[in-house]
Amino acid sequence: MAKPEYHIFVCAQQRPDGHPRGSCGAKGAGNLLQHFSERLVAHNLFNKVSLVATGCLGPCRAGANVLVYPGGVLYMDIKPEDVDSIISQHLVAGDPWADKIAPDEVWQ
Structure with a gap:
């Protein structure tokens, strides 16, 4: 495989139902x-x-x-339904x- 031009990390973190951070x-x-x-x-x-499945990326509520x-x-x-827009535009x-870029405040 050639060196990728992009890396896409999809958070796949799974927590128990009711966890305060969600997942x-x-x-x-x-x-x-x-x-x-x-x-x-x-x-x-x-x-x-x-394309890589990852653990928690941080802002779980988002x-x-x-x-x-x-x-x-x-x-x-x-x-x-957002995937094609990310692919075609980005x-x-x-x-x-x-449309779906996380604002800086999401990290606080």
């Missing part, structure tokens, strides 16, 4: 990871993008969270998709 896993991260994988193949980007490098762009509250056009 991206409880917010559909498993389906989100699968959808990203399918859409990257459909866009013929599987050789340019590394999940499901997706982090894209380079740039360290954190997308929050991501649903499967990965293909090179401009982060502003």
